[in-house]
Amino acid sequence: MAMASITSPLLLAHKTKITTCNSSHRRCRLTITASSRPLRAAVIGGGPAGASAAESLANANISTFLFERNPTGSKPCGGAIPLxxxxxxxxxxxxxxxxxxxxxxxxxxxxxxxxxxxxxxxxxxxxxxRREVLDSFLRDRAKEKGAVVVPGLMTGIKMPRSEKEPYVIQYISEGSTQTIEADVIVGADGANSRVAREIGAGEYxxxxxxxxxxxxxxxxxxxxxxxxxxxxxxxxxxxxxxxxxxxxxxxxxxxxxxxxxxxxxxxxxxxxxxxxxxxxxxxxxxxxxxxxxEHPRPRRVIGRVALVGDAAGYVTKCSGEGIYFAAKSGRLCGEAIGKLWREEGKVTESGLKREYLKKWDDEFSGMFRFLDLLHKVFYKDDAGKEALAEMCADAYVQKRTFECYLDKKMVVGHPWEEMKLAWRTVGSMVRNRVLGREVERLRMLEANLSSLV
Ligand SMILES: Cc1cc2nc3c(=O)[nH]c(=O)nc-3n(C[C@H](O)[C@H](O)[C@H](O)COP(=O)(O)OP(=O)(O)OC[C@H]3O[C@@H](n4cnc5c(N)ncnc54)[C@H](O)[C@@H]3O)c2cc1C
CATH class of the missing domain: 3.30.9.10 (D-Amino Acid Oxidase, subunit A, domain 2)
Structure with missing residues (x-):
């Protein structure tokens, strides 16, 4: 196995040993070289989730490496964000x-x-x-705060055999395969997350x-x-x-x-x-x-690896919105790691579950479940969508929707207006289903008649 140590600016700045490795990363043996060093975090993916996580980690004085395979590219996205x-x-x-x-x-x-x-x-x-504009702004800011942005594709992770051992991350940068050690990993690599696959987080x-x-x-x-x-x-x-x-x-x-x-x-x-x-x-x-x-992953924290953003599955059902939730979860996760390191001197699975997952679920799982339910009710068929469009013409519905979307607050509505809204919803659903069935019946009649002619 050919393996050569290289001294890079990263190594000097962060007291981390980097090696190039020409064979399978699973056979690489690396040991942590620094004796008194800060915690080392690797963030995989430089979208809103990863860049926000890296910024929070760097703010907490954690030695942070942010890997992005395509720093000049742009994520396919509508680019609408809440105000x-x-x-x-x-x-x-x-x-x-x-x-x-x-x-x-x-x-x-x-x-x-x-x-x-x-x-x-x-x-x-x-x-x-445009996402190319937003993402590069967020990555540059993480860099200003002290994160090292590595243009590279993460290709594998060697799991530690004990709580004290680091993860060994293999990546390709500027044409060569390299490895780096990290004590904690944030998987922010989107819907096709390689990190999720490596840790066995399950499918969605x-x-x-x-x-x-x-x-x-x-x-x-x-x-x-x-x-x-x-x-x-x-x-x-x-x-x-x-x-x-x-x-x-x-x-x-x-x-x-x-x-x-x-x-x-x-x-x-x-x-x-x-x-x-x-x-x-x-x-x-x-x-x-x-x-x-469509849904959160079955597991979002395993060992000292946490998934955020699309990798974790934080996109709302009705609107397909994920930019805000990506940035928010990245930040929350970065802050959780900083807190655990500062207050407990270690980052563990249970700590991540408590400080990151629980806080996330407490704040957002209700909103996600509510939008899931709306999706089930209104997106089932065209009659439901027709009813949705009809409902959305209503001034009270518009006010509630945009309060919820633009300000990300589940505001408690006015009881009388809520009752009227519920009543109108049922009315719209019934009317559009009846009308929908009637239109379908007329369409079939027309098709039968034209086949006879
Ligand atoms: C067509 C479309 C339209 C959308 N429109 C909207 C919208 O208008 N508003 C909205 O809020 N949401 C929208 N979304 C959802 C939104 O794009 C995502 O929820 C959001 O991008 C998630 O951010 P993220 O940082 O978690 O992941 P991503 O933005 O996917 O970022 C992941 C990053 O990781 C990098 N990466 C992946 N694998 C590796 C690897 N192995 N090594 C190194 N780097 C890696 C990628 O290059 C990428 O930059 C849309 C999605 C799509 C597909």
Whole structure:
């Protein structure tokens, strides 16, 4: 086995021994070289989850390595974030491409309703940004705080045999295979998480999301200046929704599905048909697709390894929202590791479960369960989605939805308004189911008649 020690700036800065290794990492034997050293954390993945975790770890004086396989790339994403994230994560307003203050919801029968009476361009808008801009900003900030950003693809992890031994991470950087030791690992490597696979965290169901970035002629683009669209209907997505989101000089046009993954391109074609002339004359500048987790992983902490963001499965069912939850979970996990190291002098599985998982679940599992339930009720079929669109025209529903989305607060509603809302929901569901059945009956009748002619 050929193995050569190298002295790198990382080694000097962090008293960590790095070796290059030409054979399977599972046979590499490395020992921790530093005697009195800080805790060493490796964060795999430099999206919002990983960059936020790395920033918190560096803030806690933990020797932090942030691995990102594609630092100049961009994660396929709609790039809509809740407004509260700007302040909570001290994001400069220069990152925002568009202040969306008009949100058009199109029902399965293509009836538009303006779902944005509660929005305003100045104070209550949906920030739209490009992920390449957000992610590199967050990674640069983690670096400023002291994290070492390593451009590299993590390819394997050798597990420790005791609580005191480090993990040995194998990665490819600048064409060569290298290894590094870490006492604790944060798996922030997204929906196809290699870290989750290495530690045996179990599988989760995923949706597939497909998106085109389309540059529109100026006249067409002006329609989308501060306006986003959400399309409902089994033609564009049987179990999710399709979208047109504005970016700096183009629109992101996409759809997602769990149950019809092979049909994703025909769903996208239907979206184009529904959007019609609004997208006419556009040039496709990028086509991208990526899985979106449907549920949390069966296990999110194993040993001294914690999963965050998409790797953990923190995406809401109804909206497919995950950027905020990624950054939030990364930060919470980084802070938990810092606290454990500072107060207990060690990071353990039980400590991570207590300081990270429990706090996460206490704050967010109710919200995720609620949105899961809404998804089950309204996204089952077109009648449900038609009822959802009808409900969303209601001023009280809009207020509650945007309070919950933009501010990430499960606000307790007004009891009388809540009762009226429940009653209207039942009414909409019944009406749209009855109407849906009637439309279906008429369609079958028409098909039978035309087969007779
Ligand atoms: C088409 C689409 C549209 C979406 N639209 C929205 C939206 O509008 N709003 C919203 O809130 N959410 C949206 N989401 C969900 C959102 O993109 C994710 O929830 C979010 O990106 C999760 O962040 P993350 O940091 O956990 O993972 P990711 O953003 O996936 O980042 C993981 C990072 O890890 C790196 N990586 C992976 N493997 C390795 C490895 N082995 N070694 C080193 N690096 C590695 C990747 O290059 C990547 O940079 C959308 C998702 C899709 C697919």
């Amino acid at each position: 509260c994230m700007m302040e909570e994560f001290s994001l400069p307003h220069s990152l925002i491409d568009r202040h969306v203050s008009q949100f058009l919801l199109l029902s399965p029968s293509n009836l538009p309703s303006l779902f944005s009476r509660h929005l305003s361009a100045e104070t209550h808008y949906i920030p739209m940004l 169901a995923t949706a597939i999301a497909f998106q085109e970035r389309i540059r529109l002629p100026p006249s067409a683009m002006s329609y989308y200046t501060d306006l986003a669209e959400m399309y409902l209907g089994s033609d564009v997505s049987p179990d999710f929704y399709a979208w047109v989101f504005p970016k700096c000089d183009h629109v992101a046009v996409g759809t997602g599905t769990v149950s019809s993954k092979p049909s994703i391109k025909s769903l996208q074609a239907s979206l184009h048909a529904r959007a019609g002339t609004k997208l006419a004359g556009g040039t496709v500048i990028r086509v991208e697709a990526h899985p979106i987790p």
